[in-house]
Amino acid sequence: MDGTALNVNADATPNNLEPYWMPFTWNRQFKKDPMLVTSAKGMHYTSADGREILDGTAGLWCCNAGHGREKIVEAVQQVVSHLDYAPSFQVSHPLPFELASRIRSMLPGDYEHVFFCNSGSEAVDSALKIALAYHRVRGDAARTRLIGRERGYHGTGFGGISVGGIVKNRMFFGPLMNGVDHLPHTHNLEHNAFTRGQPQWGAHLADELERIVQLHDASTIAAVIVEPVAGSTGVLIPPQDYLKRLREICDRHGILLIFDEVITGFGRLGKPFATEYFGVKPDIITCAKGLTNGVIPMGGVICRKGIYDAFMDWADESGNTIELFHGYTYSGHPVAAAAGLATLDVYNEEGLFERANELAPYWEEAVHSLKGTRHVIDLRNLGLISGIELEPRPGAPGARGYEAFKRCFEKGLLIRVTGDIIALSPPLIVDKPQIDQMYTTLREVLENLD
C-alpha cells in the first residue's frame, strides 16, 4: 500500500477510460462520449453530470424492486460483516438452504431443488449440463443433442451461445458445441405486427420440433431450451399455445424442456415465474437478475423433483453413489443469498408481482399509443415488457436504434436497444405518470429522429 486512501466513490469521474474493455458496447464511441451514472434511487439513476434518468429497463432487466432498497442493502452489509465467505462445497452455511426453500415455495408443482451459480450465463450452462447428466445417470446416454432457437439469447458461455441464436454473439467463436439444432424464431411482422399481448398466429412453429426430433431420432435428444419471452433479441412474445405445444412434443419423446427465465423470473409478467403465467411446466427453470434485484450477482437452476432424484437414487452393484460434479467457488455465496432473501421479502411485502399484473393493461395502452409514430414498424407487449421496432435506416442497420438510445439518455430516460428494436422493462415499482413519461419521451425522440 502506498498510503493513498482507497477511492470507492462512484461520483469520481475516471481519469482514464481506456483500460476498461466494456462488454457488449461500442467501446470507441463510448470512450469518446461516455454515458456514466453515479447513483440510483427508486426509479431513477443520476448521471455523472447530475441529471435524473428515469430507469425504463430496471438496469438490465434486474432491479425489479427499483434502486437503493434499504432492506437489501442492510442485509448485504450485515452478512458481509459477519460471514464474508463460506466454501460452496463440502461445507456451507444456512443462507442458500433458506433461499432455495423460498424459491421452491414460489412455484406451483414439484420444483423442489435449486442449484446456485453467479449469473444467467452460468445458470444456462449449468442447466444444460444437468440435463445431459440426468439422461446419462438414468442410463439414457444417447440423449446428447440440444435444441435451442434462432434469435434466442442464453448468455455468453459456450453452452449458451451454442443453443442461442443471435448471430453476432456466435460468429467469432465457432465451431461451438456439436449436436445442436435450432427451432425457427417466432418473429413475423406480416402476421403479427402491432399485436397486443400474445399473437394468435405462430403456434404451428413449435411443430418444427417434431421435424427435428424425427430427423435425429428422439432417443438422441436431451433437451430443448427457450426463453418464454425472448428479451435480448428484441422482445418476441410467444404465440398463443406455442409453449404448450413445445411441452407436448417434449413429453411425447422424453425430452427435457428448459425455460430460461432470466428475464421473466421474479414478477416481470405479474407472476413469480413465466411458467405460471403461461400454465406450461418446464422440467428446469433458469433464473438470475431479479433474484437479488441486481445488487449482488447470482443465478439459479430450479429443477423438478425427478431430476435431482435421478442423481440421489443412483447406485451401482457395489453401492457406489454419484453426484453432479459441477459448481462454482461462489455458488450460494452468503452475501448473494442474503441479498436474494431480502429481495424476495421486498417483492412479497410490497406485492410487486401483483402490482405488475395490475399495471399491465395500462402499460399495454401506453405502448400501443406509439402506433403511427415516425419509424415505428411494430409494437409488442406482455406484462411489464415492451418492444418497439423501428424501421432500419437504409444501409445502416442499428444506427437509428442507437441514436434513439442516446437521445433518450440525453432527455433523461434509460432504454435498451438491440439493433433497431427498443426494449422497455421498468422496475415493478413504476407508477402511471412515469409510464406516461417514458412513452412521451420516446415519441418526442422518434418524431425528431432522421
Ligand code: PMP
Ligand atoms: N438468459 C437470458 C434469457 C438473458 O436475458 C440473459 C441476460 N440478458 C442471460 C441468460 C445471461 O445472463 P447474464 O448476463 O447474467 O450472464
